[in-house]
Amino acid sequence: MRAVVITGTSTGIGRASALALDEMGMHVYAGVRRPEDGDALRSSGSRRLTPVIIDVTDTASIRAARDLVAERVGDAGLTGLVNNAGTTVPCPAAYLPLDVFRRQLEINLTGHLAVIQAFLPLLRAAHGRIVNVSSVGGRVGAPLMACYAAAKHGLEGLSDSLRLELGPLGVHVAVIEPGFIASAMPGKLERDADAWLRQLPQEGRDTYGRQLAAIAAKVGKEATTGSPPDVVAGAVVHALTSSRPRVRYPVGAGAKRLLTLHRVLADRWMDRIIGHATGYSMKP
Numbered sequence: 204m205r206a207v208v209i210t211g212t213s214t215g216i217g218r219a220s221a222l223a224l225d226e227m228g229m230h231v232y233a234g235v236r237r238p239e240d241g242d243a244l245r246s247s248g249s250r251r252l253t254p255v256i257i258d259v260t261d262t263a264s265i266r267a268a269r270d271l272v273a274e275r276v277g278d279a280g281l282t283g284l285v286n287n288a289g290t291t292v293p294c295p296a297a298y299l300p301l302d303v304f305r306r307q308l309e310i311n312l313t314g315h316l317a318v319i320q321a322f323l324p325l326l327r328a329a330h331g332r333i334v335n336v337s338s339v340g341g342r343v344g345a346p347l348m349a350c351y352a353a354a355k356h357g358l359e360g361l362s363d364s365l366r367l368e369l370g371p372l373g374v375h376v377a378v379i380e381p382g383f384i385a386s387a388m389p390g391k392l393e394r395d396a397d398a399w400l401r402q403l404p405q406e407g408r409d410t411y412g413r414q415l416a417a418i419a420a421k422v423g424k425e426a427t428t429g430s431p432p433d434v435v436a437g438a439v440v441h442a443l444t445s446s447r448p449r450v451r452y453p454v455g456a457g458a459k460r461l462l463t464l465h466r467v468l469a470d471r472w473m474d475r476i477i478g479h480a481t482g483y484s485m486k487p
């Protein structure tokens with residue numbers, strides 16, 4: 204039985220991926236932070252699907268999940284690990300509290316490495332695969348999204364190093380780079396942007412208020428017009444099961460176009476495109 208661990212399966216891409224892999228007959232260990240999210244997921248999947256409590260910032264929960272999975276899979280090891288958990292904080296870098304920045308790096312970057320380290324012996328035993336869910340934001344920065352850009356750029360670099368280190372040991376590492384996806388995330392970002400706006404001092408509101416509201420509105424719109432999470436789940440399935448897995452999977456609305464432009468255009472042109480796309484344009 205092929206066994207896979209996925210983090211962040213309560214909603215969105217993680218949930219869609221867990222259910223897609225479950226439907227293919229894999230034994231999915233679905234990471235959630237709350238038992239009730241595990242119950243909800245289980246009611247949509249097969250009896251095989253096993254929710255496990257994983258908070259990627261909590262070493263004890265990672266260790267407990269690893270022990271449970273290790274006991275269940277035995278010598279067969281683990282076929283795949285999908286590092287999907289993620290959050291985003293929309294705030295001008297100038298006003299970003301450093302503890303918030305550190306927490307973002309912990310969830311979106313360091314936590315993934317913690318999970319990878321914990322499950323690596325099981326992955327090596329099965330010549331399994333690691334799939335890291337990054338973002339187009341891991342290659343292209345966006346204004347007022349410094350936390351996210353820093354963490355996701357870091358995840359891209361971490362994935363490149365891991366691929367080179369682990370490839371010779373039989374463990375393939377792939378990166379998924381979603382564009383605009385209609386998950387819970389855009390709604391959370393829109394809500395959080397509003398909260399951040401109210402927290403800013405008057406000077407910050409005067410300088411960034413309009414742009415923060417514009418970006419929140421733009422992202423909020425993507426919640427309805429973006430690609431469904433199933434599209435990303437398809438890429439996750441390919442990365443885990445194809446005989447020729449790719450290294451990078453740009454997927455979903457806007458991803459390929461944006462990354463192609465990023466590759467061929469000068470930075471200044473890219474800045475204009477990002478400024479236009481996010482509604483963020485400000486005379487110096």
Ligand SMILES: NC(=O)c1ccc[n+]([C@@H]2O[C@H](COP(=O)([O-])OP(=O)(O)OC[C@H]3O[C@@H](n4cnc5c(N)ncnc54)[C@H](OP(=O)(O)O)[C@@H]3O)[C@@H](O)[C@H]2O)c1
Pocket residue numbers: 210211212213214215216217235236237257258259260287288289290310336337338339340380381382383384385386387388389391429432
């Ligand atoms: N939506 C997009 O447009 C988009 C675009 C590019 C990349 N992505 C990436 O795709 C991944 C999934 O995002 P999504 O769009 O599916 O958003 P989502 O619906 O908000 O899902 C995020 C998941 O991460 C979990 N999570 C948050 N903090 C966690 C922690 N400390 N430990 C473990 N799990 C945690 C959440 O669990 P709780 O319910 O417990 O909070 C939730 O299950 C993220 O890495 C995101 O950066 C999304």
